Each structure stands twice: as C-alpha cells, then as structure tokens.
Amino acid sequence: MALSIASPGKATVSSPSQYLTFELGDEMFAVGTLNVREIIEYGPITSVPLLPPSIRGVINLRGAAVPVLDLGVRFRGERTVQTSRTCFVILEVQANAGGKPVGIIVDAVSEVLEIADQDIEPSLNFGTDVRADFLLGIGKLESGFVLLLDIGRVLSLEQVDVLATLDPLLPSTA
Incomplete structure (x- = not known):
C-alpha cells in the first residue's frame, strides 16, 4: 500500500511500496511487506478434514x-x-475478528523490492494462470514483471470464513 500525502489543491505524492517477491512455478509473485509476518522453513502440515x-x-x-494455503492448487489446480x-x-x-495469520506455500522467496506506483500496470486477463481479480497489478522491473497479489481476494469469502472458525475446532498443537 503506497503512502500518499495530499494537500487541498496539490498533486498527490506517492512513495515506492515494498513487496516481498517469491516464485511459484515459472512465475514471480509479490505481496506487500505490510502483510508479511515472517518466512519459515517448510515443515509438517497437519491435515484437517x-x-x-x-x-x-x-x-x-x-x-x-496456522492454516496453510497452497497457491499452486488455488491458481492452477496442482x-x-x-x-x-x-x-x-x-x-x-483480515478475517471477521481482525487480523489472522495464514501461511502460503511458495517455491522460493526471492527478495524485497520497492516498486513505485508509476511502475505498476493494471492486471491483465491473459498470459497467466492467475485470475485478474486476484491481482493488484503487474509490477515492471528491470528484469521483467512481477504479479502483485491481493491476498485478501486470493482467499474466497468461504475460505476466510473457514479460517476464522478454525481455531476452536483444532486440537492443541503445542
């Protein structure tokens, strides 16, 4: 999310926003660093019926x-x-009762990049397995492009409701 400074009658000035970039399949994605809590090593996942x-x-x-979302399944069915x-x-x-931690599985984390608003194009509806409404836009980099995810939209309303009710249903994992 870009920081905007606006005064009456003056143009809005926007600073670059920071994004954590990661690989999934052959594509490069990014999420705003304000949404990222941490990055951890892949480990055991407990199935929940x-x-x-x-x-x-x-x-x-x-x-x-912490529930874990497989973006490969969400985007490509794999x-x-x-x-x-x-x-x-x-x-x-964001869930019903406020912020909720959710993990996503990624092939590899790349780096944190600053991308200025003028370097973000509206999302396109072709050339990727990802639905356009899942994207905030496409960031232009010197080395190519990065798909900027709107993680709130990646999770369907049904999934957000499921995530919000998971805690009381789960056995203790301590």
Whole structure:
C-alpha cells in the first residue's frame, strides 16, 4: 500500500511500496511487506478434514495452529511440490475478528523490492494462470514483471470464513 500525502489543491505524492517477491512455478509473485509476518522453513502440515482443497491444513507456529494455503492448487489446480527452497510465508489476513495469520506455500522467496506506483500496470486477463481479480497489478522491473497479489481476494469469502472458525475446532498443537 503506497503512502500518499495530499494537500487541498496539490498533486498527490506517492512513495515506492515494498513487496516481498517469491516464485511459484515459472512465475514471480509479490505481496506487500505490510502483510508479511515472517518466512519459515517448510515443515509438517497437519491435515484437517472438510477444508477446501487449496487449504492444505495447519502448521504449528510456536504453539498456534496456522492454516496453510497452497497457491499452486488455488491458481492452477496442482499441489506445490516440495523442494529444498520451498517455504511458508506467514501473512496477516483480515478475517471477521481482525487480523489472522495464514501461511502460503511458495517455491522460493526471492527478495524485497520497492516498486513505485508509476511502475505498476493494471492486471491483465491473459498470459497467466492467475485470475485478474486476484491481482493488484503487474509490477515492471528491470528484469521483467512481477504479479502483485491481493491476498485478501486470493482467499474466497468461504475460505476466510473457514479460517476464522478454525481455531476452536483444532486440537492443541503445542
């Protein structure tokens, strides 16, 4: 989210926003760093019955059960294959009662980049497996492009409701 400074009758000045970039398949994605809580090594995922297919289960994060979303399933219908670089990115997602940690499985985390507003194009509806409404836009980099995810839209309303009700249903993972 860009910081805007506006005064009556004056143009809005916008500073570059920071994004955490990561790989998923052959594509480069990014999420705003304000949504990122931490990056952790890939580890065991506990299955929970009756979850949507793109929610693989939960992980134990310092005694708390954190749901994990497989973006490969959500975008392409294919599970993300674990490699030595696969990891979880823990994001803060808005649910009914406020912020909720949610993990996403990514092939590899790349770097944190600053992308200015003028270097972000509206999302296109072709050339990618990702629906255009899942994107904030496409960031132009010297080395190519990065798809800027709107993580709130990536999770359907049904999934957000499921995530909001998971905590009381889960057995203790401590």
